[in-house]
Amino acid sequence: MVGKILLLLIALMLSLNSHASDKKIYAWKDKNGVLVFSDTPQPGAKEVKLTSQHLSMPATNTDILDTSPTKTAVKFKISITSPEPNQTIRENTGSVYVSTRIAPRFEAGFTIGLFLNGVAIGEPSDTTTLALRDVERGQHTLQVKLYNKQNQVIATSAESVFFMHRKGLNIGR
Known part of the structure; x- marks a missing residue:
């Protein structure tokens, strides 16, 4: 019984892994010339081949993008x-x-x-x-x-x- 459950779990993991690898990414340029990435193909799109299943990007500090003015305390x-x-x-x-x-x-x-x-x-x-x-x-x-x-x-x-x-x-x- 334990062997059957283990075999079922392995089969389930393999099917999920193969399903995840079926995902494709497409790239194309829109009418403004901006490069667009999507998992839905568009006319003129090219498939992007990934070399790794796990992509990660380091976090980027976006504080410099905050353009709201800082309120300075008024000295009375x-x-x-x-x-x-x-x-x-x-x-x-x-x-x-x-x-x-x-x-x-x-x-x-x-x-x-x-x-x-x-x-x-x-x-x-x-x-x-x-x-x-x-x-x-x-x-x-x-x-x-x-x-x-x-x-x-x-x-x-x-x-x-x-x-x-x-x-x-x-x-x-």
Whole structure:
């Protein structure tokens, strides 16, 4: 019984091998002069004789064929334009308007965080002019941070110093 199965397997392998070798390849030039290969004969096609049953080609790197432009990350910069560094602000209510400049330009979804003396003031805003209220007299530092749509810091300004002057109360004089 085992001999019959072995004989059947050998016969099956030989028939498959002979069937594979019956495949023929034809070559011809099309109307544009391009060389075409196929297993279906065409008028004027010539049979290509192969010297080996197993053909293989090394892999070719096709990365140079990719013509899609690579997107470069934009490097943003943010700076404080007002108040100017070391500016003295005379405002009895303690109001300070902070103006910023972003380069290359402010994009939708970006926000700006304002920091007074290293402490965040309110929630980040989607405007480039921010207001501070009731700032005490004395020396203060300002800094702004630019956040992208994912709330990640993508630019930070240098710290800027300003001085707040407010009128004091003259009680009993």
